[in-house]
Structures are given as structure tokens and as C-alpha cells.
Amino acid sequence: MNKDEKLRRLSTGIPGLDEILGGGMLKERAYLVRGGPGTGKTTFCAHFAKAGIDRGESVAWVTLSEPPGRVKESTSAIGLDLSKVTFLDLTPGPAFFRDQKSYDIFPPEEVESAPLAAKIRDVVEKTKPTRIVVDSVSQLQFLSSTPQNFHKQLLSLLAYLTSNHATVLLTSEASPQAPDDEVQFLVDGVVELEVSANDRHLRVKKWRGSEHSAGWHSYQITRTGLQVFPRLDPQREPREFPLELISSGIPALDELLQGGISRGTITLISGPSGVGKTTLGLQFMKEAASRGERSVVFHFEEARRTIIGRGERVNIPISQMLEQGSLELKRIEPLQFSADQFAHMVREEVEQRGTKMVMIDSVAGYRLSLRGNDLGASLHALTQYLGNKGVTTLVCAEVEKITGDFQITEVGISYLADNIIFMRYFEAGGQLRKAIGVLKKRLSDFEKSVREIEITRYGIKVGQPLTSFSGILTGTPEFRGSSS
Template sequence: MTDRETLSRMSTGIPGLDEVLGGGLLNGEAYLVRGGPGTGKTTLGAHFLTAGVHEGESVLWITLGEPEVKLHRHTKRQGFQLDGVTILDLSPTAEVFAETSPYNIFASPDVERDPITQQIIDRIDALQPSRVFIDSMTQLRYLSTDAFQFRKQTLAFLRFLTDRGSTIVVTSEGTPEVPDHDLQFMCDGVLTLTNTAAGRSVCVSKFRGSHFRPGEHTIRLGPEGMIVFPRLIPETQRREFVSEPLSSGVPELDELLHGGLEQGTISIITGPTGAGKTTLGLQFIKEAAGRGIHAAMYSFEEGVDTLTARCESINIPIGAMVERGTLSLNQVEPLRYTPDEFAHQVRHAVEDQGCRIVMIDSISGYSLAMHGRDLVTHLHALSIYLKSRGITVLLISEVEMIMGEFRATDVGVSYLADNVVFLRHLEINGEMRKAIGVLKKRAGNFERTLRELQITRYGLKVGEPLTGLRSILSGTPEFIDPE
């Protein structure tokens, strides 16, 4: 990282956006924030300026469309206090409607300097602002005589501000009819805000002299203004860790796994509905809690109250674990979150709360949060991020087939797994029973046989290897006649 990147950064006032930008904006440069109506351009500018006020800086808001009284009213609803923000209101007044002279912010080279232009110069010279927000440059385009004149005057305007050490954020409402490509070329950075049926997002397409995080990043607008949830890139989060085995607390299950699951691995627990996948995952968490290891469970399907009551009845006291702080139990409504927002929650648990085990129940529930996005891509990024930090990951995967042809998962993510533990329903002599086996274990050996699994009021019970049966994976095993 260069000295310029470490010493000359300026926060946008939005922590997530600063992360996307590699630490913030570079001082003394001009940035374009573009997007349609209602995408959050003005909100971003309010964050940018109030962050400067908080740092004791002189800041200036030049408004060309919305009058000052409305700015105060609208920003107050989002929790902003504009005390300390100087506002230069250049929006057209009611009197302009009755005037016959043209309303022009830029002076023609053939006439005396326009009074409005002089207002800008006088205010800049008096304030010497470190931050300037101009909302919006689209208004200036409509006031210019032609595209060449607009480009020439805008370049001169930005140069006038940057020569005085100001960092500038300007907005634009580019449309197919009136594009803003020229502004994108003129500015040192370009941030595009969008608002679609899939949600709000920000994308950085240009950032001179600095790295940035590519792709679309989720935005939420609310009472606290704008929140940005950066898209997870695992390579930027890698940490060193020492891998240790995680026991299940059930001796026969540990025998099946030759010791348990290793720290910093991804395990998929797969099987049909009702086979005991969630219970099995919580058994590992219960044992870890006894050793003081903090875990976080994200339930996309089963409610917290139902889950707590069910686990208490089979000797998995998750209520007590929550009270002791060894388990963070989170019920997630998938349709309310994007992948970036959910990843942000998980990062908070890992980086701020010291979580060492993460359980996602289930992959099919998580897929609802994709809103049409690629499930495998986002699950890959999240899982690899957790693995790189030494987190033990438990992914619950439900397969549709209760019996019949065996499949590890229905969504094509088994390649991610270091360990695959599968559960099956069996029909033996007209009775429904369960079996457990290990399909894959990268970090060591495992038992190749299957064992019967029972869920009792005393907890999980794993039996001896089912060596007297064949065709177990079909769900309808047959007894082997001894010879």
C-alpha cells in the first residue's frame, strides 16, 4: 500500500463504503455519484459532509435542485443534523418563473461574470472547504448551451475547487436520453447507485490511484441514512490458525469420524427431512460449548422457540448455552436479507464476538436470500472466508429424496466440503429407522461402514456398524445371509 493511500484518505461517513473504497476517498480529487431518482445520492452526500463536520472540517453543500429548507427537512428525517454544514442554495426560486432573462450558473466568456458564479467563488474563498458536495451536475448540463461548453466549464469548475484542496463529490442523474459519460471521464472516481426489484446496490467502476472492491454491494436506506454491506471477498480476510479436532461428545460418532471434525473445515451434514441433520450439528456445538467455544447458528427454517423446545427434550440445552454466551442463536427471514447483508451478520459474529463455529440451517433456506443470484458463488465466498479464519463451518443440506437413489446434495455444493456426513431413512422389517455414514473427510481417514442413529430423550445414540445389511443407501436394505 502506498503512502498516498495510507495518509491521504477521507472517510465517506459510511463504514461499509469506506471498506469498498479501500479506506475512503483520496483527498483533493473529484468523485461522481450517479444513479436514478431515489437511489440515495443525496443521502450519500449528507454522510460525506457530516463526517467532515465531525472531524472539525469546513464543508460546503451546493444545491442546484432542492432548496435549502427542503434539504433540512428531508435529511432530518434520516437522522442527520446539518449544523456546521454551509449550504449554498442555487436552486431556481419562484421569481425565476416570471423573469425573462436566462437562468445560467456559468458565465459566458463574452460577458461579465454571472452573479451566481461570483457567489460560488466568494463562498469557496471565504470557507476554504475541505469537502464540497454538488447536487446535482445534471442541472448544470441543462443550463449549458451545448455539450462542448458544458464539458469545458465543468472541467474549469472542478479544477477551481481541487486547486484549493477540496475533495469534491458531485451527483448526476444520467439517462439514456441525456447520458453522463463525459462526467465519468472528467471525475477521478465513479460510484453508481441502483434500485431494482432485487434491492439497492452500489458499484465502483472507476477509482484513480487506488484499489477498490469490485462488484455490486448491497445498500440499505433507513432512519440512520445509508448502510453499505460490502460483498465478501475471501482472499482479503485470510488469517493464520491452528487446526484442532472437534469432538461430537458421542464416542461411536467420533469413531466413525476417526476423532471428530477438524477446526477450520467445512462440513456438510446432508439427508432428507426428519433424519436428524440439525440435531447432529447442534450436538457438535453442545460439545464445543462445554469447552467454552463460542458458536453461532443461523436458522432459516425452524423458529427459535420451536428449536429450543425440541432440543431441550433431547438433552441439548441450547437455552442454557445462549444464556452463558457460548451460543448465538439467530432466526433469519431469508426474504428480508441479501447475501451481502447475511455475510455482514456472520462477519460480525466472527470478528467482533469471537465466534469459532458457524452453523447454517439450511442451504435451501439460505438460497431464498439470493433473490435470483448465484447460490454457489455466494455460498463459496462465505464458506471460504470462514474457513480461512479457522472457523468450523456446519452446512445443513436437505435432499428431496427420502429413499431411493442416493445423492449427497441437491444444489451442487459438495465440492466445498472437507467433510460430508450423510443421514438416511431405512425401512427394516416394516420399521422406519435412521443410519449415519461419512462420505468424505479430507483431513484424515474415516470409517467406511454405516451405523444406526437414534434420537432419544437422553441425546444422540449411535450404534455398532451395520455390517449385516446391504443396499443401505437405497433406503430398503436387505439382510445378508451368513455363509
């Protein structure tokens, strides 16, 4: 976005939302935020108002549904101080009920519309606000006897406010009793908030004069207000990076990979529980640390101390890597984060901390965080984004069967991988042993043999090709030569 375009924009003050809106709201336009009770409409408006106050702007708030004191109290609890906002209180006070006011002779719009308009004009002329909140426009609708009158009154109100150099933010309840179709038609932009059983989502239904990110995006209401997690764009700001091979630090494994894995690719490490998938991924990160690069493990199942202890026992100095900042272990509670929230965390690591290698451990845990979203589509967007940023991605995929029919994943995502490394158990001579091989390497050739792998206190040891056995991938191989 160029400098002139930025000058035409007003920030919403909501983390993540301006990115979706193409930079923010266009000045001197009217916008609508709509949603049911509890979706966060007033909090949305509070961010918008506070952003104006922080910029030294004059901000007015016309409230028809909640007294100003209550608005200030609830927003102050999440750190949004609206004490410098000019409030116009048009809510019915206790006197309305006490005096039993009613409109038996004149229709309500003839009794209240003129005083209401005069009060709004008075606030605008006195404070000259650059931002105005009207919460909620649904209450204005009740004062009009016909949709035609409401359309005319709202059109006139918006024209008056925007012609006085104000950017207007309206709210509506979007209920069957007070449909807001007319409002959506008249405003320049519509943001819709929705709460489901598992998550909160918003989408931009309309945004005149500006590009925006379509579709649904996750958001949360936290102790500091609203935070939006834009849905990941896999093509976001791709950059050039060297097509170099990344060594594992294990000569025999590099032989299997004919030099290593290529930077910016996605590697799927497949195998049953306990076979060593995480340890193998940490080995690549150990080698990255020796090059001065930062890596992050997003782990869904295992505790942090378990990963640290395991690494230390096999000569991977995780504690030292953590102290140096070359490695970060991030424990993810799957049911507490949506796919958009998780993608936001990954983006922060890449764009703010310069992370070069990411491991997702494992697919099963990541799948839980999707809350019904498509696994293939979400993982595709995430891994493609990382690839476009030159980040090398390792994804651990667990298969349930220890022996038997060979299987890469149980969720059909192997097509996403540039490289596939498989690890298997096999039984030979009354012992349970482990094998490793490469099934796919998109950017170059690879060794087609299967080798034995051992994880010892001295590190990972990969042996010579298991030429004396056949049927290793079934888990019960046949011995066909001298002992290996």
C-alpha cells in the same frame, strides 16, 4: 493501510463503503455519485458532509436541484444533522416563474454562468471548505449550449475547488436527456447506484490512485441512512490456526470420523426432513461450548423456540448455552436479506464476537436470500472466508426423497465440502429407523461403514456398524445376518 495513507484519506461516513474504496476518498480530488431517482444520491452526500462536520471540517453544499430546507429536513429524519453545513442555494425560486424570466436574446450560459461562478467563489473564499457537495451537476449541464462549453466550465470549476484544498462530491442523474460521460471522464472516481426489483446495488466504476473492490455490492437505505454490505472476499485476512480435530462428544460418531472433524473445515450434513441434521449440528456446538468456544446457528426455516425445545428434549442444554453466551440463534428471513447482507452478519459474528463455529440451517433457506445470484459462487465465498478465519462451518442440506436413489444434495454443492456426513431413513422389521455414515473427509481417512443412529431424550446414540444389512442407502435394505 499505513499511517501516511490514512492521513491522505477522507471517510465517506457510510458504513461499509470505505472498505470498498480502499479506506475512503483521497483528499483534494473530485468524485461523482450517479444514479436514477430514488437511489440515494442526496443521502450519500449527506453522509459525506456529516462525516466532515464530525471531524471539525468546514463543509459547503451547492444545491441546484433541491432547496436547502428540504435537504436538511429529509436528512434530519435519518439522523444526519446538516445544520453546520454552509448551503449555497442555486435552485430556481418562485420569482423565476412569477417574473417569467427567459433568455430570448442571449444564450443561457452567458446570462447565468458568470453570477453562478461568482457565488461559488464567494462561498469558497469565505468558508474555506475541505469538503464540497455539488448536487447536481446535471443542472449545470443544462446551462451550457454545447458539450464543449460544459467540459471547459466543469474542468475549470473542479480545478478551482481542488486547488483550494477541497474534496469535491458531485451527483448526476445519469439520464438519456443529460448523459454524464463528460463528468465521468473529468472526475477521479465514480460510484454508481442502482435499484432493481429485489435489491439495491452499487459499484465503483473508477477510482484513480487507489485500489478498490470491484463488482456490485448491496446497500440499503435505512432509518439511519445508507449502509453498504461489501461483497465477501473469501481471501480476506487469512490467519494461521491449529489443525486440530474437533470431537462431536459421541464416541461412536468420532470413530466414524476417525477422531472428529478438522477445525476450519466445511461439513455438509445431508438428509431428508426430520432425520436429525440440525440436532447433530447442535451436538457439535454443545461440545464446542464445553471448550469455552462460541457458536452461532443461522436458521432460515424453524422458529427459535422450536430449536430450543428440540435441543432440550435430547439433552442439549441450549437455554443454558444461550445464557452463557456460548451459543447464538439468529433467525433469518430469507426474502429480507441479500447474500451480501447475510455475509455481513456472518463477518460481524466472526470478527467482532470471536465465533468459532457457524451452522447454516439450511441450504434451501440460504438459497432464497440470493435473489437470483449464483448459489455455488456465494456459498463458496462464504465458506472459504470462514475457513480462512479458522471457523468450523456446518451446512445442513435437505433432500426431498426419504427413500430411493441416494442423493447428497439437490443443488450440486457437495464439492464445496471438506466433510460430508449423510443421514438416511431405512425400513427394517416394520419400523422406520435412521442410519448415519461419512461419505467424504478431505484431510484424513474415515470409517466406511454405515451405523444406526437414534435421537433419544438422553442424547444422540450411534450404534455399531450395520453389518447385517445391505442396501441401506436405498431405504429398503436386505437382512443378511443376525438381527442388529
